[in-house]
Each structure stands twice: as C-alpha cells, then as structure tokens.
Amino acid sequence: MxxxxxxxxxxxxxxxxxxxxxxxxxxxxxxxxxxxxxxxxxxxxxxxxxxxxxxxxxxxxxxxxxxxxxxxxxxxxxxxxxxxxxxxxxxxxxxxxxxxxxxxxxxxxxxxxxxxxxxxxxxxxxxxxxxxxxxxxxxxxxxLPAAGQLTTVTPVRGVTITRISDANPDMLRYFSELGLRPNTRLTVLGQRPYADVTSVRVEDSGNEIDLGSAAAASIWVVSS
CATH class of the missing domain: 1.10.10.10 (Winged helix-like DNA-binding domain superfamily/Winged helix DNA-binding domain)
Structure with a gap:
C-alpha cells in the first residue's frame, strides 16, 4: 500500500x-x-x-x-x-x-x-x-543529531543551536527578534531552575539574553 x-x-x-x-x-x-x-x-x-x-x-x-x-x-x-x-x-x-x-x-x-x-x-x-x-x-x-535541550546545558559552555521547535509561530518570531536560529553560537552563562530562566550570550552580537523555560526548552544545541 x-x-x-x-x-x-x-x-x-x-x-x-x-x-x-x-x-x-x-x-x-x-x-x-x-x-x-x-x-x-x-x-x-x-x-x-x-x-x-x-x-x-x-x-x-x-x-x-x-x-x-x-x-x-x-x-x-x-x-x-x-x-x-x-x-x-x-x-x-x-x-x-x-x-x-x-x-x-x-x-x-x-x-x-x-x-x-x-x-x-x-x-x-x-x-x-x-x-x-x-x-x-x-x-x-x-x-537525528546528538543534540540536547538548552535547559540541560551546564554553564559556562559554548554551544551551537541545531534545532528550534516550530510548534509555536509566535515563539519563532520572538527568536528571530533575538537573533536565535539554527547554527547560532551561544555561551550558556547560567541556569536558574527555580526562576525558570536560562541566561545566554549570542556570540556574534555579544547580546546577553534571559530565556524563560518554555523558550529554552524549545531550543536544541550541540557543543561548539
């Protein structure tokens, strides 16, 4: 069939x-x-x-x-x-x-x-x-690449975005505004699980960003 x-x-x-x-x-x-x-x-x-x-x-x-x-x-x-x-x-x-x-x-x-x-x-x-x-x-x-969710990365580590969930179009537009796309290099600066915040630096721009748990869990990364 x-x-x-x-x-x-x-x-x-x-x-x-x-x-x-x-x-x-x-x-x-x-x-x-x-x-x-x-x-x-x-x-x-x-x-x-x-x-x-x-x-x-x-x-x-x-x-x-x-x-x-x-x-x-x-x-x-x-x-x-x-x-x-x-x-x-x-x-x-x-x-x-x-x-x-x-x-x-x-x-x-x-x-x-x-x-x-x-x-x-x-x-x-x-x-x-x-x-x-x-x-x-x-x-x-x-x-499938050997990637993990951004929320699981231990600071301070360099990573590269390999996949972003497409489940939420509004979140994709938000990521575009932040300059976050596949192949973007980040440094994970901190994980604050009780505040549901992941802090990262975008290496190309130097911008430091705090991501909520839903946003960070939508991003998959590999070690740079």
Missing amino acids: PVSDLTHSAQDYLKLIWTATEWSATPITISVMAERLGVTPPTVSDGIRKLARQGLLSHAPYGSIELTDLGREHALTMVRRHRLLETFLVEVLHYGWDEVHDEAEVLEHAVSDALIERIAAHLGHPTHDPHGDPIPTADGQPH
Whole structure:
C-alpha cells in the first residue's frame, strides 16, 4: 500500500506518532494526539483502530502506540514531504520560517513523490529544514543529531543551536527578534531552575539574553 492510498487523516496520524518521539522518549497518548490534531479522543481511538487493522501500528489497551515497519516507512515519507516543502517555501518562495508549517501541512497531502524528489534535487538535497529538523533520506533513513535541550546545558559552555521547535509561530518570531536560529553560537552563562530562566550570550552580537523555560526548552544545541 503506497502512502498516497491512505486518507489524509491516516497520513497525519502516522506522521504525528513518529515525530512525537523523534526528540522525546515519552510515547504519545491518544489524548495528546487529539489535542494536537484538534479532534476528540474517540475520533483518534477510531483512527488508531483502523490503522492497526491495516497493519500500520499496534496499540494494546492503555499501552503505548507503536508503528510497524510499514507504518514507520509511511510516517517518514510524510515527514520528508513536510520538511522539504517547508525548506522550499523558505528558500525559494521566501516565506518566513514562522509561516511555513501550516502551508506544508496542506501541501504534503497533495504532492507526488516525483515532485518531492524534484524539489529535493532543486534544493541540493538538504539535510535539515529551516527549523533544524532533520529531513529523512529518500530511502527513509532519519539522521537525528546528538543534540540536547538548552535547559540541560551546564554553564559556562559554548554551544551551537541545531534545532528550534516550530510548534509555536509566535515563539519563532520572538527568536528571530533575538537573533536565535539554527547554527547560532551561544555561551550558556547560567541556569536558574527555580526562576525558570536560562541566561545566554549570542556570540556574534555579544547580546546577553534571559530565556524563560518554555523558550529554552524549545531550543536544541550541540557543543561548539
């Protein structure tokens, strides 16, 4: 069964299940899926049962949701489409990085595999999207960098931003104002967990910034 034979909602479910554990070890639940997809938990439960009957995932009662090999293959196909489309929208059509997620959510269901591969070739086969999320290869191989959240970095250390979560467009605009993007070099000056503050210096500008816990947890870094 090619991924194009699946309904749009099935494609969304598989992509969400895979991406939810891409940067976290915590399995996704039906209630969380319902919240992210804007539907009711019973609707998600019904969709999960259908995908299980198609051999795309397994879900024991009150247990975790696990993709089968075929389900994982389809999920990575959708992730690849989404992230290549985001990259195309930013690099070729000059969208802002805070604008592309919703556009890609619509387009990823309509494009063909052939068009996606032409986009990839036109872009020079990029390995990361504008937010730093890795783009799976055409044969479905993800390549997650050995990155950690900024909140976990011990001061005083130099780090480079490798990924910023695109879950909140307002936060992306805030990061743009601060000069924080993938490949930006920082020095972590302090962690104040009881105040929920991470203090950093942006190396290129010398600006010192205090980030709240939600902002700092949205940034993934590697040691410089």
